[in-house]
Amino acid sequence: MSLPATAAAYGTGDAGEAKSSQTVVCEINIYPLKSCRAVSVQSVVVDKLGLAGDRRLMLVDSGDRFLHQRKFPQLATVTATLSEDNSTLYLAAPSKAPLTVTVSWEPCDDRPVREVAVWQSVLPAIDQGDEAAQWFQSIFDSSQSFARLVALPRLDSQVSAPRSIEYPSSLPKIPDRHVGFSDAGPILVISEESLRDLNDRFQAGWGQEVPMSRFRPNVVVRGGDINAFEEDRWLVVRIGSVPFMAYAKATRCKMTAVDQMTGAVDKFGPLEVLRTYRAPRGPAYAEFGQLLVPLQVGGRICVGDPVTVLEHKKT
Numbered sequence: 439m440s441l442p443a444t445a446a447a448y449g450t451g452d453a454g455e456a457k458s459s460q461t462v463v464c465e466i467n468i469y470p471l472k473s474c475r476a477v478s479v480q481s482v483v484v485d486k487l488g489l490a491g492d493r494r495l496m497l498v499d500s501g502d503r504f505l506h507q508r509k510f511p512q513l514a515t516v517t518a519t520l521s522e523d524n525s526t527l528y529l530a531a532p533s534k535a536p537l538t539v540t541v542s543w544e545p546c547d548d549r550p551v552r553e554v555a556v557w558q559s560v561l562p563a564i565d566q567g568d569e570a571a572q573w574f575q576s577i578f579d580s581s582q583s584f585a586r587l588v589a590l591p592r593l594d595s596q597v598s599a600p601r602s603i604e605y606p607s608s609l610p611k612i613p614d615r616h617v618g619f620s621d622a623g624p625i626l627v628i629s630e631e632s633l634r635d636l637n638d639r640f641q642a643g644w645g646q647e648v649p650m651s652r653f654r655p656n657v658v659v660r661g662g663d664i665n666a667f668e669e670d671r672w673l674v675v676r677i678g679s680v681p682f683m684a685y686a687k688a689t690r691c692k693m694t695a696v697d698q699m700t701g702a703v704d705k706f707g708p709l710e711v712l713r714t715y716r717a718p719r720g721p722a723y724a725e726f727g728q729l730l731v732p733l734q735v736g737g738r739i740c741v742g743d744p745v746t747v748l749e750h751k752k753t
Contacts, residue, residue: 690712
């Protein structure tokens with residue numbers, strides 16, 4: 439299928455004020471450092487990689503493979519915040535002195551290019567120096583004695599080679615859109631209604647609930663006439679004035695068992711429940727949340743923005 443003229447066909451619309459009966463954005467999160475703590479924001483610019491400042495930095499091991507909470511859940515306790523101009527990274531973690539890192543988005547003598555791996559993809563990244571590496575190495579136990587902080591080069595850099603988005607064959611490929619250090623897609627959206635449905639089942643089976651933070655969404659929506667998992671049916675949606683295409687469901691992993699405040703790992707996590715009713719392709723592919731790609735870049739989305747479904751997927 440093809441979307442007619444993509445963004446031009448749907449226009450930017452007028453964000454305006456959300457009506458009381460309308461679905462709205464209630465939370466926006468970015469994750470400047472992949473697999474570390476979320477940073478909640480009130481608004482964010484949309485760019486070719488998704489949300490500005492989201493997963494532009496990453497930790498790698500001695501084989502230049504990315505480090506993550508599945509193996510190192512203590513990363514959930516690390517806070518990484520970029521300055522407004524993206525020139526400075528502020529790092530904090532429990533029982534550690536904070537560190538300020540001047541970020542290099544271009545290679546130089548002491549900030550070389552490393553070829554790093556995110557799953558099966560290999561792409562260039564800029565090493566951020568020894569001081570940052572030593573700070574992170576002290577967070578890990580003796581099982582991980584090597585950790586380097588790397589940054590994704592700017593898209594206009596000569597060394598930039600971002601990953602391609604993997605679209606299903608039934609949908610068009612949106613030109614000039616990419617994935618940085620994210621696992622699968624540029625932007626993840628989940629509705630509060632979907633989480634409530636999951637928690638009703640989780641409460642019945644395990645006597646507890648999980649917060650939205652376990653699923654690390656970028657955008658959380660609620661309200662209006664939205665039902666649980668309504669986001670699965672979206673094809674084109676406008677958030678505020680910015681149109682997006684919803685192109686795939688997000689496959690979940692055991693990282694959903696990690697408490698995003700403490701780094702503690704639950705014996706039973708929401709993945710077990712999702713596998714009972716949200717895994718049509720088999721238990722290894724439990725689904726929760728929808729991946730979005732922007733049809734237009736340069737705009738800004740905000741908490742409180744109305745969410746308007748412009749087109750549904752054909753069933």
